[in-house]
Amino acid sequence: MTPPAIETDGLSKQYGETVALDALNMTVAQGEVYGFLGPNGAGKSTTINLLMDYIKPTSGTARVLGHDPWNDVVACHQRVGICPDRFETYESLSARRHLELVIDTKRADDDPRALLERVGLVDAIERPAGEFSQGMEQRLALAMSLVGQPDLLILDEPFTGLDPHGVALVRDVVEAESERGATVFFSSHVLGQVDLVCDRVGILYEGDLIVEGTLPALRDTCDLSSDATVEDIFMILTDGSARATEVDA
Amino acid sequence: MALPRWFPLARKEAVALLKSKGTWILAPLLVVWGYGPTYISWDLLGPDVTVGFVQVAGSILLPLCVLLLTYRSIIQERTSGSLKFLLGLPLTRTDILIGKVVGRSVGAVLPFALSAVVLGVIGGVKFGLFSPLRFIGVFLVTVLYIAVLVSIATAASAVTTSTVRVTAVLFGGFFLLLTLGWKIVGVRLYSAVTGNAVNPLSPPADGLLFAILRFSPGRAYRTVTNWILGLANSGGQYTSVATVLYPGHSVNEYVVDAAFSGQPVPAYLHESIALVVLLLWGVIPLALARYRFNRGDLA
Numbered sequence: 001m002t003p004p005a006i007e008t009d010g011l012s013k014q015y016g017e018t019v020a021l022d023a024l025n026m027t028v029a030q031g032e033v034y035g036f037l038g039p040n041g042a043g044k045s046t047t048i049n050l051l052m053d054y055i056k057p058t059s060g061t062a063r064v065l066g067h068d069p070w071n072d073v074v075a076c077h078q079r080v081g082i083c084p085d086r087f088e089t090y091e092s093l094s095a096r097r098h099l100e101l102v103i104d105t106k107r108a109d110d111d112p113r114a115l116l117e118r119v120g121l122v123d124a125i126e127r128p129a130g131e132f133s134q135g136m137e138q139r140l141a142l143a144m145s146l147v148g149q150p151d152l153l154i155l156d157e158p159f160t161g162l163d164p165h166g167v168a169l170v171r172d173v174v175e176a177e178s179e180r181g182a183t184v185f186f187s188s189h190v191l192g193q194v195d196l197v198c199d200r201v202g203i204l205y206e207g208d209l210i211v212e213g214t215l216p217a218l219r220d221t222c223d224l225s226s227d228a229t230v231e232d233i234f235m236i237l238t239d240g241s242a243r244a245t246e247v248d249a
Numbered sequence: 250m251a252l253p254r255w256f257p258l259a260r261k262e263a264v265a266l267l268k269s270k271g272t273w274i275l276a277p278l279l280v281v282w283g284y285g286p287t288y289i290s291w292d293l294l295g296p297d298v299t300v301g302f303v304q305v306a307g308s309i310l311l312p313l314c315v316l317l318l319t320y321r322s323i324i325q326e327r328t329s330g331s332l333k334f335l336l337g338l339p340l341t342r343t344d345i346l347i348g349k350v351v352g353r354s355v356g357a358v359l360p361f362a363l364s365a366v367v368l369g370v371i372g373g374v375k376f377g378l379f380s381p382l383r384f385i386g387v388f389l390v391t392v393l394y395i396a397v398l399v400s401i402a403t404a405a406s407a408v409t410t411s412t413v414r415v416t417a418v419l420f421g422g423f424f425l426l427l428t429l430g431w432k433i434v435g436v437r438l439y440s441a442v443t444g445n446a447v448n449p450l451s452p453p454a455d456g457l458l459f460a461i462l463r464f465s466p467g468r469a470y471r472t473v474t475n476w477i478l479g480l481a482n483s484g485g486q487y488t489s490v491a492t493v494l495y496p497g498h499s500v501n502e503y504v505v506d507a508a509f510s511g512q513p514v515p516a517y518l519h520e521s522i523a524l525v526v527l528l529l530w531g532v533i534p535l536a537l538a539r540y541r542f543n544r545g546d547l548a
Contacts, residue, residue, distance in 0.1 A: 054336050054548035074254070074339045082337035087330035090261070092268050097261065098334075104257035105338045144334065 003066035005030045005152045005183035006051065011060035013046050020046040022207040023060065028185055028200075030065075030151070033178050035194040036187040037230060038204035039238075044187040045085055047204070048156045052082055065152055078106060081150035083141045085157040085187075091130025095121060095140050098129060099147065108148035115143040120169060134161035142173060153177050155186035171197050195230055203230075205238050254340055255348030262352025266318060272360055275314050279306040279364035284371060289498065290491040296379040297478060299372025300387050301487040303365050304474045307391040308486060312398050312428050312467060315357050319402035320419050322349050323542075324412050332547060342543045346535065350403050354396040361395060362388075386477040390524075394470045397531035401466075404538035408545075431465035432485075432503070449501035454508045456515035462503055463518075469526040476520035481506045484523070 006028040013021040021043040028034045038044050049055045051062060053070050062069050067076035089098060099112035116122040119139040124132070129140060138161050145153060158170045174184050174197050188194055194201060195215060202212040211218060211233075219228050222236045266272050283306030286298050294301060323345075326332035335345050365388050373379065402419055409415040426434050436447050439458045452458060463469055468484030475483055475490055483490045485502035492500040493507050505518055 049546075049548045052333070052337055054333060055546035056544065073341055076339075077337060078339040080337070082333070084330065084333035084337065087333050090265060090331060092265050093261065097264065101257050101261050102334070102338065104260075105254065105340060107251075141334075 002030050003063060004028060005032075005065055006034075006185060007063040008047075008051075009061045011047070011050060011062050012058050013043075013050060013055065014058045019207050021050070024204075024209055026202060026209055026212070028183060030183050031178075031181060032199045033174060033184045033197055034186070035198035035201040035230075036185060036204065037194060037201055037234065038187075038189065040189050042189075042204040043207040044189070044204055045156060046207075048085075048154060048187060052077075052080075052084075052154065078148075079151040081145035081147065081153045083138075083145040083153075083155045083158055085160065087137075087141060089129035089132065089137050089140055092128055094126050094128055095132075095143075096125050098140055098144060102144045102147040106148040110147050115146055116140075118146065118173065119143045120165075135163060135166050138162055139166065139169070142170065146173070146177070149180065150182060152183045152185065155184065157188060158186055159188060159190050201230060203234055203237060211237055253344075253347075255344040255351070258335065258338075258340065258345065258348030259352035259355070262322070262349055263356040266353060266356025267359060272318060272356060275311075275318075275357075276360040276363040276367070278310060278314075279361060280367045280371075282306055282310045283364065283368050285488070286376065287488045287491070289495045290488045291376065293491045293494065294478065294480070294487075296372075296377040297383055298376055299369060299379045300383045300478055302368045302372055303384065303387045303391060304471060304478070304487055306361070306364055306368060307387075307394060307474070308467060308471060309429060311361060311391070311395070313424060315395055315398040316402050316419050316424060318357050319353050319399050320406055320415055321412060322353055322403055323406040324409050324415055325406075327410075327547060328412065330548075336547060342547075343539055346403060346407060346539055346542060350396070350400050350535065353403065354399045357395050357399060358392050361391065365391070383477055383479070387474045390470065390473050390477065390527075393527060393531075394466070397466060397527055400531045400535045404534040407538045407542040427465050428467040431468060432462065432501075435461045435465065449503075450499050452503050452508045454510075454512050456518055459503060459505055459508070459518050463523055463526060466527055466530040469523040469530070472520050472523035473527065476523075482514070482518065482520055 004027045006026065008024050008026045011021060011024040024047060036044055050057055051064055051069055053073050056070060064076050065079050069076055095116060096112045099115055103110050113122055113125060116125050119142050121136060121139045121143065124136060129137065142158065159167050162170065178184055200214050202209050218233045219226060222233050224232055283302040285305060290301055291298050369384060401423065405415045405419050439461050440447055443457065445453060447453065462484055463472055471486060472484045475481060475487055478487055480487055481490050481494055482505035483503060485504065489500050489502035490504055492498045493502050493504045505514055
């Protein structure tokens with residue numbers, strides 16, 4: 001039996017008195033496209049930072065593709081592609097050099113040109129990333145995350161800084177990766193953009209996962225019509241106190 | 250055999266350094282800084298003064314520039330967020346430290362190697378053929394010294410949370426006190442501990458004084474290179490050491506052979522121990538930094 005792509009149990013992170021993430025229990029099955037939603041500061045980035053071993057948990061456990069994300073980093077990251085949030089690229093290095101770093105470290109055999117073609121950046125392959133716009137940096141990071149055909153693709157706020165073409169491109173990439181069989185886990189605070197791509201969404205609010213399920217199931221729970229958006233669901237659920245709701249998918 | 254996992258990172262670090270103009274400005278600066286024959290050192294060393302040029306090139310200016318080329322290597326990536334790419338790769342955090350140290354060392358060694366070749370050619374033409382073994386020996390110890398400095402700066406860069414702090418520690422503490430000013434600071438420390446006043450022109454035959462002086466990586470480096478030069482047991486610049494040894498001359502430099510003239514010298518003052526000191530500077534700060542870097546939050 002294949003282990004879940006992501007599984008957390010009581011995963012918590014505190015900075016002094018501040019609770020950034022409060023006992024998160026979440027399971028993402030292999031092969032699904034999971035939208036991890038919530039407003040800024042809800043704990044989405046904290047969760048991804050924990051899963052990627054950027055930070056260490058205060059308590060709780062997690063498994064990523066069956067690996068311990070903090071003690072088995074090499075085996076884990078070999079199968080994970082990450083497009084981080086709030087990053088800068090290496091200004092003196094070309095797009096090609098960026099991809100070569102990832103390809104060679106992962107010992108993959110991807111062609112940098114082909115990857116850049118997928119994200120519409122092939123014309124800038126030899127240009128230093130210091131000359132890139134924010135949108136181009138985002139596309140480069142997306143290309144880097146695709147190296148080595150990862151089993152799990154983690155995209156942290158992938159729509160940030162992208163024009164409508166870029167947004168459509170991210171959707172296409174997510175669809176293609178999902179068809180290939182990869183699990184896609186992405187976070188977004190721009191709720192409107194996730195309806196089309198997600199199999200399932202989880203809404204994080206003030207460090208708590210307040211609801212999780214498919215969009216139709218969530219609409220039912222909230223007594224909303226079939227054209228209601230994630231935004232509507234979110235407004236209803238966060239109006240008043242955050243309550244834990246489990247929705248059957 | 251497969252390349253180590255950190256090899257692509259090391260290559261990226263070296264390439265980034267070698268692509269910046271600042272790195273290559275180092276080469277001509279080191280030539281100008283290193284070239285400086287004196288009558289006394291020529292009299293004592295003959296054509297091997299050229300080997301001494303490499304030692305001078307390796308002192309003061311080189312450590313300063315190597316620190317400048319390295320001190321932001323990790324904190325900058327942490328602040329900018331590009332560290333998220335490295336941490337997301339199949340690398341342990343220790344791999345990241347090793348890749349940084351190896352890559353930046355290579356990036357800093359190449360301009361130094363260029364300047365050493367130029368100094369060798371100039372010196373060889375002007376002062377005749379020097380001992381190639383001594384030249385290579387001093388060259389290799391300088392390469393080791395560069396790696397040690399990169400390791401120290403990387404360690405500081407890995408544990409700090411602010412660029413200001415790492416700048417203060419490395420340039421105010423490590424460079425100013427321990428590298429540039431250690432002859433003064435170390436002797437004051439000795440006097441404070443023992444209560445003995447030190448006349449710099451005629452230092453006491455006390456092993457502790459020389460051991461304290463040798464604690465500085467810069468002086469340890471010069472002790473080893475003076476040893477290779479066959480000059481004397483001292484952490485001073487070869488021109489000063491030569492002056493101390495020269496009859497009828499004196500200068501405020503600490504030379505074991507002169508201070509202990511005839512008396513037995515403690516075994517721990519042997520030059521090979523200075524090599525060990527240098528190696529420990531390369532290993533211990535990085536090991537301590539690794540301990541913290543492996544456990545901390547990096548985003």
